[in-house]
Each structure stands twice: as structure tokens, then as C-alpha cells.
Amino acid sequence: MEIKLSVKNLDAYYGKNKVLKNISIDVPKNKVVAIIGPSGCGKSTFIRCLNRMHEVVGGTINGSILLDNEDLTKTDPVLLRKRVGMVFQKPNPFPSMSIFNNVAAGLRLNGVRNKKQITPIVEKCLKQAALWEEVKNNLNDSGANISGGQQQRLCIARTLAVSPEIILMDEPASALDPISTTKIEDLIFELKKDYTIVIVTHNMQQAARVSDYTAFFYVGELIEYSDTKKMFTSPDKQQTEDYIRGKFG
Amino acid sequence: MRKVETSSKKKSLFKKILSSSNVGDFIFERLTLLFAVSVFLLVILLGYEMYQGSKLSIEKFGWSFLVNSTWDPVREIYGALPIIYGTVVSAALALIIALPLSIGVAIYLSEVAPPWLEKPLSFLVELLAGIPSVIYGLWGIFVLVPWIRKVVEPYLSDKLGYLPFFKGAPYGFGLLAAVIILSVMVLPIISSISRDVLKSVPRSQREAALALGASKWQSTMIVLRDARPGILGATMLGLGRAIGETMAVTMVIGNRALISPSLFDPSYTMASVIANEFTEATSEMYLSALIELALVLFVITIIINALARLLVWSMDRKWKTT
Numbered sequence: 254m255e256i257k258l259s260v261k262n263l264d265a266y267y268g269k270n271k272v273l274k275n276i277s278i279d280v281p282k283n284k285v286v287a288i289i290g291p292s293g294c295g296k297s298t299f300i301r302c303l304n305r306m307h308e309v310v311g312g313t314i315n316g317s318i319l320l321d322n323e324d325l326t327k328t329d330p331v332l333l334r335k336r337v338g339m340v341f342q343k344p345n346p347f348p349s350m351s352i353f354n355n356v357a358a359g360l361r362l363n364g365v366r367n368k369k370q371i372t373p374i375v376e377k378c379l380k381q382a383a384l385w386e387e388v389k390n391n392l393n394d395s396g397a398n399i400s401g402g403q404q405q406r407l408c409i410a411r412t413l414a415v416s417p418e419i420i421l422m423d424e425p426a427s428a429l430d431p432i433s434t435t436k437i438e439d440l441i442f443e444l445k446k447d448y449t450i451v452i453v454t455h456n457m458q459q460a461a462r463v464s465d466y467t468a469f470f471y472v473g474e475l476i477e478y479s480d481t482k483k484m485f486t487s488p489d490k491q492q493t494e495d496y497i498r499g500k501f502g
Numbered sequence: 503m504r505k506v507e508t509s510s511k512k513k514s515l516f517k518k519i520l521s522s523s524n525v526g527d528f529i530f531e532r533l534t535l536l537f538a539v540s541v542f543l544l545v546i547l548l549g550y551e552m553y554q555g556s557k558l559s560i561e562k563f564g565w566s567f568l569v570n571s572t573w574d575p576v577r578e579i580y581g582a583l584p585i586i587y588g589t590v591v592s593a594a595l596a597l598i599i600a601l602p603l604s605i606g607v608a609i610y611l612s613e614v615a616p617p618w619l620e621k622p623l624s625f626l627v628e629l630l631a632g633i634p635s636v637i638y639g640l641w642g643i644f645v646l647v648p649w650i651r652k653v654v655e656p657y658l659s660d661k662l663g664y665l666p667f668f669k670g671a672p673y674g675f676g677l678l679a680a681v682i683i684l685s686v687m688v689l690p691i692i693s694s695i696s697r698d699v700l701k702s703v704p705r706s707q708r709e710a711a712l713a714l715g716a717s718k719w720q721s722t723m724i725v726l727r728d729a730r731p732g733i734l735g736a737t738m739l740g741l742g743r744a745i746g747e748t749m750a751v752t753m754v755i756g757n758r759a760l761i762s763p764s765l766f767d768p769s770y771t772m773a774s775v776i777a778n779e780f781t782e783a784t785s786e787m788y789l790s791a792l793i794e795l796a797l798v799l800f801v802i803t804i805i806i807n808a809l810a811r812l813l814v815w816s817m818d819r820k821w822k823t824t
């Protein structure tokens with residue numbers, strides 16, 4: 254099994270405050286890894302380390318993160334983020350751009366200007382994000398004038414358009430209704446054929462449904478990381494079992 | 503019979519007040535509506551009063567008031583073209599200088615400056631915006647004008663003297679001084695409002711751009727897109743200030759109603775004419791002409807604001823789809 258992303262002994266800080274302690278996780282290619290754990294345990298911080306968004310808010314890290322065996326802390330963050338896309342917890346489409354331009358934004362940032370080249374990619378990504386049927390007749394409407402669930406799928410399409418290798422998702426469905434959530438989960442299932450996915454979720458069922466591997470974080474530490482099936486049937490640690498059964502958190 | 507009717511009417515109003523889920527809300531709604539309407543009425547009343555006051559001059563001169571270039575109180579001939587010209591040109595040039603600088607300052611303050619520098623700098627900019635204009639005027643007379651006379655104008659006429667804009671004797675007092683002082687006055691206004699507008703764009707927008715692989719510069723451009731209407735609003739406020747500015751301008755502009763392409767020549771603006779000549783306006787016609795000037799200033803301000811609105815709408819539509 255090919256390892257796409259390998260995190261070794263990762264510590265993360267906000268100033269002097271250490272919020273991740275010695276995390277080591279291998280993410281296999283074309284698999285979905287779910288990150289679970291109680292609020293404030295460092296899940297968002299962890300995935301924001303993976304595309305170096307952590308440093309944007311002034312955070313620092315120790316340890317190494319290898320992307321295809323290359324230390325990503327030593328690469329150019331702008332190039333890195335083209336390879337490691339991110340979908341945020343709250344949908345954040347660009348309100349000053351149309352639906353079409355939202356998806357095209359990443360391409361344009363990469364210098365693709367030719368509309369003939371852009372149009373088919375936009376269509377493909379909107380289809381991939383299961384949004385095409387709903388918006389194909391109003392591609393020129395503002396990206397902010399659609400429902401929350403549609404906005405989130407738009408953000409996914411926007412991320413796909415850059416054709417990253419890895420997609421990070423930080424609770425992508427937490428602001429959505431059950432139907433939109435199902436759509437996004439189906440989508441994740443589809444996407445893993447082509448992408449490697451790391452998803453943070455608060456929802457145990459969701460983790461169990463969509464992921465191949467699950468990591469359980471607790472106050473900045475990685476308590477357990479294993480096959481999702483095993484994690485949800487017979488976890489090694491008592492703490493994991495308690496959390497999954499809803500005894501705390 | 504009648505009595506019953508009114509009492510039932512009263513009752514129904516009373517009921518309405520009670521049934522509208524909250525009495526406070528009801529009062530609040532009506533009260534704010536009243537305020538909104540009164541603003542509207544105030545504008546109309548203002549326009550009407552000025553129209554009444556300037557009737558004499560309007561009837562006598564008609565459109566020639568706007569296109570005639572002689573402003574001569576002695577002969578009682580009032581043509582405001584040079585004054586309108588001076589107002590529009592000084593404000594427009596000031597804006598052309600101040601706008602790019604202001605946007606630069608705003609971007610630096612909101613996107614680039616480290617927090618320890620941003621706070622004192624923003625405070626300073628806001629302080630500048632609040633300085634009374636007469637102080638700018640004094641600074642203009644004692645510092646700016648001599649500097650322009652001794653350094654700027656000789657330099658410009660030496661290097662670019664073949665252009666009509668830089669011809670003539672270096673007085674110091676003139677359109678150039680007014681333009682510079684106006685741009686200095688307008689800069690802090692536009693920058694501080696634009697900074698607030700940029701700051702109010704949610705961080706999630708910047709993160710969205712960065713996560714797509716945007717550079718700092720590119721993500722700033724996206725933030726700027728969101729901030730466009732607000733920045734335009736700030737610009738309009740700046741333009742309004744530049745057009746209406748009286749004290750500082752009249753202290754440095756030379757105060758002569760004159761149309762000349764040269765920035766070295768004296769000029770005059772509507773606001774300064776009104777302020778300077780109101781006390782001398784002894785004849786009714788003179789007074790009426792000055793009020794008509796105020797009316798023109800009022801209308802120009804309204805037109806500029808309307809144009810700005812239209813600009814925002816059309817740009818929004820165009821930018822979204824391209």
C-alpha cells in the first residue's frame with residue numbers, strides 16, 4: 254500500500270501553547286482517513302498543518318510531514334496548497350464571483366485564462382461535486398445566493414478544479430441538513446477513486462460510513478489510529494471505546 | 503353611531519399595536535420610518551429653499567449662468583463656469599492622486615502590517631482625518647505654498663514646461679497647491695474607511711483563496727474584490743469632502759475665477775466663493791447668484807453620488823460574469 258502522506262512526531266503550537274503532541278499518522282493513497290475527537294482536541298489544527306494553513310494564523314510546528322516522501326515544510330506553501338486542497342467547515346464561496354467563476358477561481362490563480370480550456374473543467378468539477386444539475390441554468394448567479402449545502406458542494410468543486418492530490422475536509426457537513434450531508438458523503442466515496450482524503454468529523458456514523466481509517470485525538474494526543482471497522486467494533490483503548498459509545502466528549 | 507365607529511377604530515388600532523408581537527417593535531418600526539422619511543424631506547426642503555433663493559438669478563441668467571465665464575459682481579454679471587471648473591478639476595485631480603495612495607495605505611494596514619505597527623498607524627491615519635481644515639490651510643500657507651513656489655513649480659516648468667499644464671509664473675498660490683492640499687486631506691478619510699472595509703471581509707475569504715494556492719498578493723486581490731463597493735463609498739465620501747472643502751482651499755488656491763489649463767494659475771471653487779463673498783453680497787442679485795452657486799454644488803454632489811451607485815451596480819454585474 255502506497256503511503257501518500259506521512260506525519261512523524263508532529264508537535265503544533267499557537268505561540269507557546271502546545272496543542273498537538275507527538276502525532277504520527279500515515280495516510281495511504283486513495284483512502285479516506287477520518288479524524289475524530291472531542292471539541293478543542295486539535296483536529297482542525299492537525300489538518301491545517303497538512304497544507305500549512307496553520308502558519309497563516311501564526312502557528313508553528315515541530316516534526317516532519319512527508320508528502321510523497323518529500324518534506325512539505327520545506328516546499329513553497331503556495332505550490333503545496335495546489336497539491337493539497339481544503340474544504341472548510343463553513344462554506345466560503347467568493348460572494349463577488351459567479352458560480353462559474355468560483356469554480357474557475359483556482360484555475361485563474363494558476364494562470365489558466367483561456368475560457369475554452371476553463372469551461373469543460375468547470376462543468377466536470379460541478380458534476381463531480383453533484384451540483385451541476387442544480388446550477389447549470391444559473392451559472393452566472395452569485396456564488397453566495399445558493400443554499401448552504403449547495404455552497405459547500407460549490408466549494409468542493411472549486412477545490413477539485415485545481416486538481417489536487419489530497420483533499421482535506423474540516424467537518425464539511427456540520428452546517429448542513431441530512432440530505433446535503435448524504436450527498437457529500439456519497440461524493441467522498443466517489444472522490445476517493447482519484448484523491449486521498451483526510452476528513453475531520455464530529456459525527457461517528459459519518460466517520461464509520463465514509464472512512465477507511467480513523468484517528469482518535471484527545472487533548473492534543475493521538476490515542477488510537479487504525480482501520481475504521483476495527484476502531485468501531487473493537488478498539489484497543491478504553492478511552493476510544495468510551496468516546497465512540499458517547500460516554501464523554 | 504359615529505361615536506361607536508371611531509371608538510371601534512381606536513380599538514382596532516389599539517389591538518393592532520398589541521397584536522403586533524411586541525409593542526416596542528411597533529414603536530421602533532414607526533420611529534425609524536419617521537427618521538428615514540425626515541432625512542428624505544430634509545433633502546427636498548434644502549433643494550427647494552435654494553431654488554427659491556436663487557430664483558432671481560435663474561430667471562435673469564438662465565443657462566448662461568453655467569456656461570458664461572465672467573463673474574463680475576460690479577457689473578452684476580454672473581457666469582459660474584470658471585468656478586465650476588475650478589471645483590471639479592481640483593477635486594478630481596486630488597482624487598486621482600489620493601485614491602491609489604489611499605488604497606495602498608489601506609492594504610498595508612489591513613493585510614500586511616504586523617499588529618504592533620498597525621494599531622498606532624491606524625490611529626494616526628484616523629487622527630489626520632479628524633484635523634480641522636483650517637489647520638491644513640495654515641500648513642498650506644506656511645509650508646506647502648512656499649515649497650511649491652521655490653521647488654515644485656520651478657522644477658516642473660523646467661522639466662515639463664512645454665506642456666500647457668505647467669506654464670506661467672510660479673506664485674505658489676494656485677490650483678496646484680489646492681490639489682495637493684485636498685489630496686492630503688482626502689487621503690486619511692479614504693484610507694481609514696477602506697481599511698475598515700478590508701478588515702470586515704471575513705478571514706474565511708482569505709483562507710479560501712490561500713487554500714486554493716493563491717499567493718498573498720492574489721488573496722489580497724480577492725479580498726479587494728469583496729471590498730469594492732465599500733471602497734467606492736469611501737472614495738465618494740472623499741470626493742464629497744474635496745468638492746465641499748472651503749477653508750483650506752480658499753487659503754491656498756488664489757481665489758480668482760479663471761479658466762486656465764495651467765496648474766500654476768490661481769483658481770476658485772464654489773465653496774470658497776460662497777464663503778468669501780457672502781458677507782459682501784449687498785445686492786439681491788449677488789446674493790441670489792451665490793445661492794444658485796450653492797444649488798449647483800448641491801446638484802453636482804447628488805449627480806456624483808448617483809453615478810457612483812450606478813457604477814457599483816454595473817460593475818458588480820460585469821465582474822460577476824466575466
Ligand SMILES: Nc1ncnc2c1ncn2[C@@H]1O[C@H](COP(=O)(O)OP(=O)(O)OP(=O)(O)O)[C@@H](O)[C@H]1O
Pocket residue numbers: 267272290291292293294295296297298299310
Ligand atoms: N488561532 C488560534 N490561536 C490560538 N489558539 C488556538 C487557535 N485555534 C485553535 N486554538 C487552540 O488550539 C486547540 C485546538 O483547537 P482546534 O481548533 O484544532 O480544535 P478542534 O479539534 O478542531 O475543535 P472543534 O471540534 O471544536 O473544531 C484549542 O485548545 C484552541 O483553543
Ligand SMILES: [Mg+2]
Pocket residue numbers: 296297298423
Ligand atoms: Mg475544528
